[in-house]
Amino acid sequence: MSHPLSPPAPAAREPERASFGAETTSATDSPALREDVLRDPRYPVHQIADQLLPYLRVLVEQFHPQQVILFGSYAYGQPDIHSDVDLLVVKEVKTSIFKDKLAIRAAWWPLLVRHAPLSFDLLLAAPHEHTQRSQRCGAYYQEITGKGLRLV
DSSP, X not given: OOOTTSOOGGGSXXXXXXXXXXXXXXXXXXXXXXXXXXXXXXXXXXXXXXXHHHHHHHXXXXXXXXXXXXXXXXXXXXXXXXXXXXXXXXXXXSSOHHHHHHHHHHHHHHHHHHSOOOOEEEEEEOHHHHHHXXXXXXXXXXXXHHHSEEOO
């Protein structure tokens, strides 16, 4: 018997996993935030869903990512009090990856001050770079895209 909020059993895990292919969306047409995945008790991220959600909303509203993939312990491991939130953000790069990551962290600053802070490991890739890395199938990137949870 499935949980009333769970997707149908045959495809329950598939839609939540990160995809290898690039999807075409414009900078103003970001995909929706998948709060159902954040709150799914099958994944460790449900433990911090309420804390993480404001950061993801800022990310989606201000930076319009094509994909946000959660990987690491909160996606498929056993997080502890020292675990950080590992995110791969796929979006058009405005100036440089370094400066765009700084802009995201600056946008998160008010949340860090007002709420219980979360520690992030933030990877950023342009859509074409994400596609190339996914096709080359390096072990680390393959783990991120293969086991990671697609949040956007």
